[in-house]
Amino acid sequence: MDVQTAQILRGFLMLNSFQQDEFVRTINDVMQGRKTSNKAFSEAGEILRVNTGPVMSACGCCGR
Structure with missing residues (x-):
């Protein structure tokens, strides 16, 4: 597994079951x-409302 895939999987596993279901539905909509x-x-x-500027804390998904 490459680093980007591992980061996405880590973020996915941090979601609750409702959020995971919504994520999977969206991915399936894109894939199909x-x-x-x-x-x-x-x-x-x-x-x-993505802001790509500098931040004081690490990202919850990727840890950067």
Whole structure:
């Protein structure tokens, strides 16, 4: 398993069961062509209001 895959898996395992189900549904929608990856990424960005600037604490998903 490569590092990026391990980081995603670590983040996934930190989710509760409802969040894991929602994540799996979204991934399945992308993989089966019901939703484009760009659309899913855009929706996630809108929810997160992603800020790529410097932060004082480590990321909960990847630890960086």
